[in-house]
Amino acid sequence: MSRVLDLAIALIRRPSITPDDSGCQQLVFDLLEASGFSIEWYIQEGVSNCLISHGDPETGPTVMFLGHTDVVPPGDESSWKYPPFAAEVNAGYLYGRGAADMKGSVAAMVVALQRLVEEYPEHPGCLQLLLTSDEEGPAKYGTCVVAKALSDQARVPDYCLVGEPSSSSVLGDVARVGRRGSINASLRIDGIQGHTAFAEQVDNPAHKLAAFLAVATKLRWDAGDDLFPPSTLQVSALNAGGIATNVTPAVAEVKFNIRNAPVSPQAEFKLRLEAILDDLEIANYQLDWHVSAEPFYTQAGELTTALSEACMAVLGHAPELNTGGGTSDGRFIAPLGTQVVELGPLNHSIHKIDEHVAIADLDLLMAVYFDAARRLIL
């Protein structure tokens, strides 16, 4: 049986619901320790992170694989045809929570690293695997903790390959070279509560909020660019009034999420929202602004070339490079100056019931990772 499939099964059978690692990282390290890798643990607030390394960064580039061992909850387990933590195999597919996002990728990375060290025991540079158990959760004590330590210690990797499931129709048809930013904002408008029959005595914040949303939800913020789709604003919650049918609300609140392209930096976005409020002569407001991810983008370079060549060699096609999808932990590594690209399995079943991955794709993914890292480090 395939080494990648074996390991993917062992990982899925550990129910590592975020931020619980359930011993996945130790299992991975036990395999890599036998190949001469060493480990640094970064454990904080119930989140397990580890950096597993082989080689000497003084002698060549550092190539990092980045992955996560945590998974999203399975939801109602009785609705799964294949139990989420049983790792059942059927008709060429491996089923289970995390099969595609991203225990399959982690298994492929581990076997690629074992093979690299087997075939090139004296390789220049440093091969690394960074794992976190808090990618699917708030990510507060996850990859960012290790990224900060690496930055503080001047040990920034040159290249980072993230195993997020980027593929759309066939393995390796899409790789991500960046992601839009994500901003969570809330706007609170205060007014004067009163009787609905006495309009002149009230200051209705719901009407002001409606006016604001009429503009903010229709505006075309930017056109995006060659690599990024246009920025978007989506309302996630809306709240005002409800005291009685004849009482106006004292407060109206909206929460929204913005996905911003680099052409619309977050600070500029905020100024534009404030300008809309000014234009509407809304003064009594509070705009809370939380940037959960800045947009990032890796220029075409050694990493995109190595990955494209590896995909051509193994799969017979080069991936389309784009920036679609949500954000990923690549957002913590890219600001260090590292080239970051994401390539992983098909993403059509992630976070769903009966999540699965094609078994053949696991070995192909391992071969792509192996070949890309080989091209970068030798």
Ligand SMILES: [Zn+2]
């Ligand atoms: Zn993931």
